[in-house]
Amino acid sequence: MRRLRATVRTPTGFAGSAILLLVLFFVVAGPILWGPQAARINPLDILAGPSARHPLGTDELGRDILAEVFTASRLSLELSVLATLIGAAVGVPLGAVVAVLSPRPRRLIGTLINFTVSFPGLLLAIFLAVIVGVGSTGAVLAIGFGSAPGFARLSQTLASSVTEMDYLAAARLLGVSRTRLLFRHVLRNIGEPIILNVTMSVGGALLALSGLSFLGLGVQPPSYDWGRLLSDGLANIATNPLESLGPGAAIVITGIGFNLFGESLAQVLGQRVAPRRPGRKERRRLLAEPGARPAQPLPASPGSPAGRQPILRVEGLSVTFPRQRPASRPVRDVSFELAPGEIVGIAGESGSGKSLTALAIARLLPNGAEASAARLEFLGNDMFTWRGAEASRILGTKLPMVFQDPMTSLNPALHLGIQLTEASQVHQGTPRRQALERAAERLRAVRIDRPDERLCQYPHELSGGQRQRAVIAMGLMGEPRLIIADEPTTALDTTVQRQVLAIFRELSETTHSAMIMISHDVAVLGELCSRVLVMYGGLIMEDAPVGELAGARHPYARMLVEAVPDLGTARDRPLATIQGQPPSPAALPPGCPFAPRCPRALERCRLELPAATEVSPGHRVRCFNPLTFDETLVTLVEPATP
Numbered sequence: 001m002r003r004l005r006a007t008v009r010t011p012t013g014f015a016g017s018a019i020l021l022l023v024l025f026f027v028v029a030g031p032i033l034w035g036p037q038a039a040r041i042n043p044l045d046i047l048a049g050p051s052a053r054h055p056l057g058t059d060e061l062g063r064d065i066l067a068e069v070f071t072a073s074r075l076s077l078e079l080s081v082l083a084t085l086i087g088a089a090v091g092v093p094l095g096a097v098v099a100v101l102s103p104r105p106r107r108l109i110g111t112l113i114n115f116t117v118s119f120p121g122l123l124l125a126i127f128l129a130v131i132v133g134v135g136s137t138g139a140v141l142a143i144g145f146g147s148a149p150g151f152a153r154l155s156q157t158l159a160s161s162v163t164e165m166d167y168l169a170a171a172r173l174l175g176v177s178r179t180r181l182l183f184r185h186v187l188r189n190i191g192e193p194i195i196l197n198v199t200m201s202v203g204g205a206l207l208a209l210s211g212l213s214f215l216g217l218g219v220q221p222p223s224y225d226w227g228r229l230l231s232d233g234l235a236n237i238a239t240n241p242l243e244s245l246g247p248g249a250a251i252v253i254t255g256i257g258f259n260l261f262g263e264s265l266a267q268v269l270g271q272r273v274a275p276r277r278p279g280r281k282e283r284r285r286l287l288a289e290p291g292a293r294p295a296q297p298l299p300a301s302p303g304s305p306a307g308r309q310p311i312l313r314v315e316g317l318s319v320t321f322p323r324q325r326p327a328s329r330p331v332r333d334v335s336f337e338l339a340p341g342e343i344v345g346i347a348g349e350s351g352s353g354k355s356l357t358a359l360a361i362a363r364l365l366p367n368g369a370e371a372s373a374a375r376l377e378f379l380g381n382d383m384f385t386w387r388g389a390e391a392s393r394i395l396g397t398k399l400p401m402v403f404q405d406p407m408t409s410l411n412p413a414l415h416l417g418i419q420l421t422e423a424s425q426v427h428q429g430t431p432r433r434q435a436l437e438r439a440a441e442r443l444r445a446v447r448i449d450r451p452d453e454r455l456c457q458y459p460h461e462l463s464g465g466q467r468q469r470a471v472i473a474m475g476l477m478g479e480p481r482l483i484i485a486d487e488p489t490t491a492l493d494t495t496v497q498r499q500v501l502a503i504f505r506e507l508s509e510t511t512h513s514a515m516i517m518i519s520h521d522v523a524v525l526g527e528l529c530s531r532v533l534v535m536y537g538g539l540i541m542e543d544a545p546v547g548e549l550a551g552a553r554h555p556y557a558r559m560l561v562e563a564v565p566d567l568g569t570a571r572d573r574p575l576a577t578i579q580g581q582p583p584s585p586a587a588l589p590p591g592c593p594f595a596p597r598c599p600r601a602l603e604r605c606r607l608e609l610p611a612a613t614e615v616s617p618g619h620r621v622r623c624f625n626p627l628t629f630d631e632t633l634v635t636l637v638e639p640a641t642p
């Protein structure tokens, strides 16, 4: 409503609204006030010219043309709106559904949309009108189906942008059904531009419908719309030009009204009116019993503390893109285990394979990627045997994932309460009120104040740190045994980063959930993790206890550590950098992938891939020429600039 008011306040919005209100008046009152006059046949007034009694003259039956124009408003607008709604009803779901389909049907629908959209809309409508049959029903169906490809293309484009969002991935991980994904997560987020387009399309439908009636393919006698009146008037244009001017002006002015209104609505939506706070009624609906409750300790995972059966066992995990040309293998032979309560960090540059490793474990790999492993076990179960609802239930409640950008992890169109309770409601059948109470507890556990109120807020009403904490709380709604966090602090400032890291540490201690923390920042991992895996070229190059990371044995791992400034770093020297670029996963060298950038490379390094070797208990390195613990890497640091 506020957006509507803001739209009306703009000059174009005001003009558009005024025109549409006038048209609405004629739609409602036209047939009542001028209908009898328009139906009155007067043999004495046949084809009379304009006069005070008949401002636009009369037709061949002596009926008043102006009264006919006013009366025809209702049918013209009704048919135009109906045709637009048919187009939107067919096209929008067809285009939006691509966001929730698997690749093959998605490609099929994409091809269908491309094929139909290549036909000019009006030509398609005329073609369909001939097939469906002459008359208003045929014209409406023809224009409706003729405009559907345009709506489908628009919603396909908009839905594709939503497909990339982490909240859709998170909802998939929770096992939310495709229908729910479509309506709750896709359509709600593309609704505004769709509504805008529908508004503007009514003007186009009016024009198309009038065109069909003008050609004799639309409304048939004795009914009439503006197109038919225009057609009749054209026959008498030599004697009474005003007869065609009346319906023509009505079509043009109404079309302009819809376009002006749509344009200004687009501007207002683009500016984003200040967010609305939910009203009291809405709050009550979301949370039946608001009020502060003391924080309850989070449930600890069974099987804690550390040292029991591993939570996660990964052996020889590879991720490939077999259909890419050339085929690529961005993750190769990754093996590690995680004990309950253990926090393991994965470090590496962009493209090192760290995020794909995590996505493979969470079964969230992008389309076209395939994972294989000698062993991939979660809680002692083979993850490759999980199917359908079982996989969704286990992954959705026990293996949450926290993504980098909380703004894309949370659905901007839904209150936090709805998003946090989704997993409990879908997988545990928790009643809404209980789920909301648990959500408030979880928000409290991640130190979000006034949690009951927050549940009624949209993500944009929270700060960046609060949003990330809300995402963590969402992961805690089930009974997490393993939390995967992919760069969870990268988008946050240093102070908030520390708060979020403290929350992760606290959660690990209280719930004994294992964690995989992915970051390019080894300093962040050093603060939180007990072990760090350094990845490069899709391989784990070093798997070291955090205490031994400062003396990392692999040249690449050591360079990563030395590239992080600390209080002892000389301020008059440039920071250490790693020269060169990481290799493309589609063109990996036969030997060590780091060889082209490694100052310690041997001839052998370029020919053979080094195997992972244990250099001390729990410390593995994949290198033919590792550093000793106290050896320095000064040769790798750029020389000081004078």
Ligand code: SF4
Pocket: 554, 555, 556, 592, 593, 594, 595, 596, 598, 599, 600, 601, 602, 605, 610, 622, 623, 624, 625, 626
């Ligand atoms: S195997 Fe050779 S090229 Fe690779 S990191 Fe070790 S020394 Fe460098």
